[in-house]
Amino acid sequence: MMASCSRSPFLTVAAAARRSDRRLVVRSVQAGDGAGLVDLDLGSTDSPKGWAAYPLAVARALLAAGHAIQGADLLIDSDVPIGAGLSSSAALECSVAVALCALFGIELPPMAIALVSQRAENEFVGVPCGIMDQAASMCCRAGYALFLDTRTLVAQQVPFDLPAADLALIVIDTQVKHDLMGSAYAERRSSCLEAARLLGVPALRDVPAGEVDRALERLAEFGDDVLVRRARHVLSEQARALEVVSRLQAGQPETIGELLSASHRSLRDDFEVSSPELDTVVDVANAAGALGARLTGAGFGGSAIALVAEHDVVAVETLVNEGLAERGFGAAACFTVVASAGAHEVTAQ
Ligand code: ADP
Ligand code: MG
Numbered sequence: 193m194m195a196s197c198s199r200s201p202f203l204t205v206a207a208a209a210r211r212s213d214r215r216l217v218v219r220s221v222q223a224g225d226g227a228g229l230v231d232l233d234l235g236s237t238d239s240p241k242g243w244a245a246y247p248l249a250v251a252r253a254l255l256a257a258g259h260a261i262q263g264a265d266l267l268i269d270s271d272v273p274i275g276a277g278l279s280s281s282a283a284l285e286c287s288v289a290v291a292l293c294a295l296f297g298i299e300l301p302p303m304a305i306a307l308v309s310q311r312a313e314n315e316f317v318g319v320p321c322g323i324m325d326q327a328a329s330m331c332c333r334a335g336y337a338l339f340l341d342t343r344t345l346v347a348q349q350v351p352f353d354l355p356a357a358d359l360a361l362i363v364i365d366t367q368v369k370h371d372l373m374g375s376a377y378a379e380r381r382s383s384c385l386e387a388a389r390l391l392g393v394p395a396l397r398d399v400p401a402g403e404v405d406r407a408l409e410r411l412a413e414f415g416d417d418v419l420v421r422r423a424r425h426v427l428s429e430q431a432r433a434l435e436v437v438s439r440l441q442a443g444q445p446e447t448i449g450e451l452l453s454a455s456h457r458s459l460r461d462d463f464e465v466s467s468p469e470l471d472t473v474v475d476v477a478n479a480a481g482a483l484g485a486r487l488t489g490a491g492f493g494g495s496a497i498a499l500v501a502e503h504d505v506v507a508v509e510t511l512v513n514e515g516l517a518e519r520g521f522g523a524a525a526c527f528t529v530v531a532s533a534g535a536h537e538v539t540a541q
Contacts, residue, residue, distance in 0.1 A: 201334075201532030204270035204283035208291035211263035218247045220268040232263065246281060249316030250288045253308045256315075259298045266291065273525070276365040277489025281317075282325035285309035286535040294537045302330040302534060303345055320377070330534045337531060339437050343397070350440045352531045357445050358502045363488070363495050364477065364512055365525040366469040370492040376465060377490060380422060387423040390414055396426045404431070425462035429455060449484025449499045456486035456496075465491030469521050474498075476515030480508045 211217070214232040220243060228244030232251055240248060247266055254261050266288060272280040289305045289312075292298070300308070306326040313319045313326075323342055332338050337352035354361055388396050391407050399407045404427045411420050432451045439447050456474045460466040470487045477485040477498040485498035500508050509526040516524055 201530055202270075202272045202278075203532075204268065204272050204280070204287045204535075205538070206284075206287040206291040207267045208288075208295045209265045210295055211265055213263045215263045216248055216251055216266065217264075218244050218266045218268070220270075222268070222270055222274060232261070243284075245317050246284050246312070247288045249312035250285050250309060251292060252316050253312040254289065254292060254298070256311070257308055259293075259296070261292050261296045261298070264292060264295055273363075273365060273495075273527075275369065276363075276367070276525075277494025278363065278365075279325035279329065279489075281313060281319070282309060282321075282329045283535075285312050286326055286329035290535045290537060303327065303347065305535075306330040328534070332531060332534045334533045335531055337440060343395075348437075350437050351443065352440055352445065354445060354499075355502070355530065359445055359483075360500050360502050360505050360528045361530075362477075362482075362498045362500055362505060362508065363527055363529050364473050364485075364498060364509075365495045365527075366467070366473060366493055366516075367522060367525060368467065368469050368493040370467060376492060380463065380465070383419055383422040384426055387411055387419050387426075390419075391423075396423055397430055399427060401431060404428075421462040421464075425458045428458055428462075432458075445499075446483060449482065452484035452486045452497070452499060453478060459487055459491060463491075467491070467493050468519075469493065469516065469524075470496050472515055472519055472521060473512055473524060476512050477508050480504070480511035482508050 216230050216232060218228045223243050228240055230240050230244060230248045232255065251261060268284065268287070270280065270283060272278060272283045274280040286305060286309050289309050293300055293305065306323060306329065309326040310321065310323050313321050324340060327340050327347060328338055331347050333349050335351070335353040336349040339348040339350045384396055388394065390411060391399060393399055408420055408424055411423055432455055436448045436451050453474070460471060466487055470493070473496045474485040474487070481504045482498040482500045485496055488495050488497045498508060505528060512526065513523050516522065
């Protein structure tokens with residue numbers, strides 16, 4: 193028997209040292225624009241532009257939560273693709289938060305650091321993201337998927353050792369970003385809130401599984417087809433997510449592909465957050481033998497993921513790029529990812 197193929201995880205690393213003043217001096221190998229220098233006590237209107245806003249935001253969120261941090265020098269290095277919908281921003285925030293906590297002796301559980309990092313992105317960078325990316329950056333374990341309840345913040349580890357099952361998860365980055373993302377996110381969110389309000393539940397997840405069809409019929413009576421489709425996506429996605437968890441717990445990762453593809457169809461037709469490039473990637477990957485594929489992240493560009501038998505990886509990657517070229521789209525960057533550990537201190541002082 194062949195040993196399972198081991199791939200190294202994508203990592204963001206933050207090296208940190210104390211300073212005697214109250215400044216953060218931040219450098220990133222990827223930014224390559226020299227040091228960003230920010231005063232911890234700056235007024236919020238003086239926020240730095242560009243990437244230095246993220247580490248400063250984390251420092252501010254720690255201060256706002258009552259943690260006594262001082263000045264620090266930070267050096268960031270990362271091979272997480274930036275701006276591809278894979279949350280390099282959460283990786284940056286969480287690695288900086290872990291580094292600052294370690295440096296100043298602040299002991300916080302992983303989910304608390306995720307919340308600080310989310311607050312940093314929401315309040316101090318101004319991106320209204322949820323908790324999922326930061327929770328994954330902090331709480332994941334090698335070989336497991338994270339099943340996260342974003343209401344209770346209960347997180348459960350679900351077996352996801354794909355190499356052991358001769359499977360691979362390919363990320364296919366279309367390298368296209370559409371401007372729609374910000375406004376569409378707010379629109380989808382308000383449609384879901386409105387659908388929940390009409391149904392008389394706090395959130396769509398509160399519709400019991402056995403009452404989904406009835407709830408959609410009731411919504412249809414209000415005559416807004418768009419609202420019905422948005423709700424149908426969320427309600428069906430909820431069921432698919434639970435089904436994926438139970439199949440992974442049963443040790444059947446090879447069976448979740450069809451659910452990924454069903455999810456993509458729902459994101460494309462009901463939630464309407466796909467793009468022609470992403471649809472092409474998903475269709476071609478499936479035609480080339482992938483077990484399933486879907487867009488990932490916020491949509492309107494960015495990346496898709498495909499579940500593929502290990503021996504089909506090269507063929508799927510090649511055919512996807514051929515398919516994109518045939519339709520006049522630019523080449524995608526493809527890489528295999530593994531479920532790896534969340535942010536943690538790597539060297540004690
Ligand atoms: P994503 O999180 O999907 O990668 P975002 O637009 O949310 O995309 O975050 C990307 C931004 O995060 C970059 O524009 C940059 O400001 C910052 N960033 C992420 N990683 C790094 C890094 N290694 N060095 C400097 N800035 C980074
Ligand atoms: Mg991000």
